[in-house]
Amino acid sequence: MSYDLIILGGGCAGLSLARRLSELGEDCPQTVILESRSSYTDDRTWCFWGEDAAQLTHLVRHRWSWASVAAEGKTVKVDCSAFPYSMIPSLAFYDESLEMISQAPQLLLEAGVSVLSEPLKVGDNWQVETSAGMRSARMVVDTRPLQTPQRQAAGLRQSFVGHEIECAEPIFQPEVAELMHFEPAGEGEILFFYLLPLAENSALIEATIFSAEPLGPDRFEKEIQEFITRRVQGANYTIRRSEHGILPMGIPPPQGNPDASYVSAGLTTGAARPSSGYTFQRIQRWAADCAKALGAGLPPLAHARDPMLLRGMDAIFLRVLRLQPEIAPELFLALFKKVEIAILVRFMSDRGTLSDYATIASALPSGPFLRQTLPALIASRMP
Numbered sequence: 001m002s003y004d005l006i007i008l009g010g011g012c013a014g015l016s017l018a019r020r021l022s023e024l025g026e027d028c029p030q031t032v033i034l035e036s037r038s039s040y041t042d043d044r045t046w047c048f049w050g051e052d053a054a055q056l057t058h059l060v061r062h063r064w065s066w067a068s069v070a071a072e073g074k075t076v077k078v079d080c081s082a083f084p085y086s087m088i089p090s091l092a093f094y095d096e097s098l099e100m101i102s103q104a105p106q107l108l109l110e111a112g113v114s115v116l117s118e119p120l121k122v123g124d125n126w127q128v129e130t131s132a133g134m135r136s137a138r139m140v141v142d143t144r145p146l147q148t149p150q151r152q153a154a155g156l157r158q159s160f161v162g163h164e165i166e167c168a169e170p171i172f173q174p175e176v177a178e179l180m181h182f183e184p185a186g187e188g189e190i191l192f193f194y195l196l197p198l199a200e201n202s203a204l205i206e207a208t209i210f211s212a213e214p215l216g217p218d219r220f221e222k223e224i225q226e227f228i229t230r231r232v233q234g235a236n237y238t239i240r241r242s243e244h245g246i247l248p249m250g251i252p253p254p255q256g257n258p259d260a261s262y263v264s265a266g267l268t269t270g271a272a273r274p275s276s277g278y279t280f281q282r283i284q285r286w287a288a289d290c291a292k293a294l295g296a297g298l299p300p301l302a303h304a305r306d307p308m309l310l311r312g313m314d315a316i317f318l319r320v321l322r323l324q325p326e327i328a329p330e331l332f333l334a335l336f337k338k339v340e341i342a343i344l345v346r347f348m349s350d351r352g353t354l355s356d357y358a359t360i361a362s363a364l365p366s367g368p369f370l371r372q373t374l375p376a377l378i379a380s381r382m383p
Contacts, residue, residue: 010035270303
C-alpha cells in the first residue's frame with residue numbers, strides 16, 4: 001500500500017504530528033502511522049510549566065501553585081501560581097489524538113503492526129516491511145527510540161520509576177509539587193524523589209537517578225519503597241499504576257539521514273531538553289512546524305537545534321553534574337532560592353532572555369562552572 005507519508009511510531013511524537021496533520025484539511029498528506037502496541041494505556045505522564053506559550057493545556061488534569069526542592073534538611077518552596085506546574089496523563093492525550101486521527105480521512109493508524117526491517121529507498125519511495133505487509137511512501141518520519149551505547153563519555157541519563165499510590169488517609173498537600181527531594185546516592189549518581197500530590201490521599205511518587213548508564217526499574221525498587229514508607233507514615237496504601245522511563249541528557253543524537261524525505265524525531269533525536277529532560281512542549285512545537293511544512297508540500301522537518309548559547313549553558317551544567325554529582329543538591333537549591341521563579345520558568349521552557357541567562361549563571365557557584373566552561377562550550381559547538 002502506498003502513501004505520501006509514513007510515521008513510524010505512534011507515541012508522543014508520532015501522535016503529536018498526526019493530530020497536527022489532521023488540522024490541515026485537504027492539505028493533509030495521505031499518511032499511515034505504524035504503531036507496535038495494540039492498545040493505549042495510561043502508561044506515563046507529561047509535565048511542564050503553564051506559561052503563556054504552553055500547548056494542549058486543555059488536557060491538563062492537575063496543576064500545582066507551589067513547587068519545592070529539598071536536600072540535607074533544607075527546603076526551598078516557591079509560589080508558581082502565575083505559571084502553575086502542570087500534568088497531562090498520557091491517556092487523555094492518547095484518547096483525544098486517536099479521535100482526531102479517526103476524523104481525518106487522510107490519516108490511518110495501524111496499531112499492533114511491527115516494523116520488520118529498516119526502511120529502504122526504492123526509486124522515489126521508501127519501502128517498509130511490516131507484520132501487516134509492505135508499506136510505501138514518498139516520505140518517512142521515524143519517531144522510534146534510537147538505540148545508543150550503554151555508556152558514553154559525554155552526557156547523562158535520567159532514569160526513573162514511579163508509582164501512583166492511593167492512601168487510606170489524607171496525608172498530602174495537594175497544592176505543592178515536590179520537584180526534587182535529594183537523598184544520598186551511589187558513586188557517580190544523583191538521586192532524588194519527585195512527588196506530585198493528586199489529592200489529599202493520592203500522589204505520583206517517582207525515584208529519579210542521573211547517571212552515565214541507563215537504569216532499569218529494579219534498580220529503584222528499594223529506594224522508592226523506603227521513601228513511600230516514610231512519606232505515608234504508616235498509612236495503608238495501594239499502587240494504582242507504575243511507570244518507568246529513561247531520558248537522554250546531553251547525549252548527542254546520531255547523524256540524520258542525508259535524504260531530506262526521511263527524518264527522525266522524538267525523545268532520542270533532539271526532543272528532550274538536555275539539562276532537564278523536559279520533552280512534551282518541545283515535541284508540540286516541532287509537530288506544529290513539521291505539519292506546516294508537510295501541508296505546504298515541503299519535506300518533513302527534524303527537531304531544530306537549540307541556540308548556541310542555550311546549548312552552551314546546558315553543556316556546562318551537565319558537565320558539572322557529571323563530574324561533581326555530590327554538589328547537585330546545592331546547585332538546585334541555589335537556583336530555586338536565588339532566582340525569581342518567572343526567570344527559571346522561562347529558562348526551563350526554552351524562552352529565556354540574555355538577562356535570564358546571566359541571572360541563572362550568577363546564582364550558581366562560580367568555581368565548578370568556570371573550570372568546565374571551555375571544554376563544555378567546545379563540545380556544544382560540535383554538530
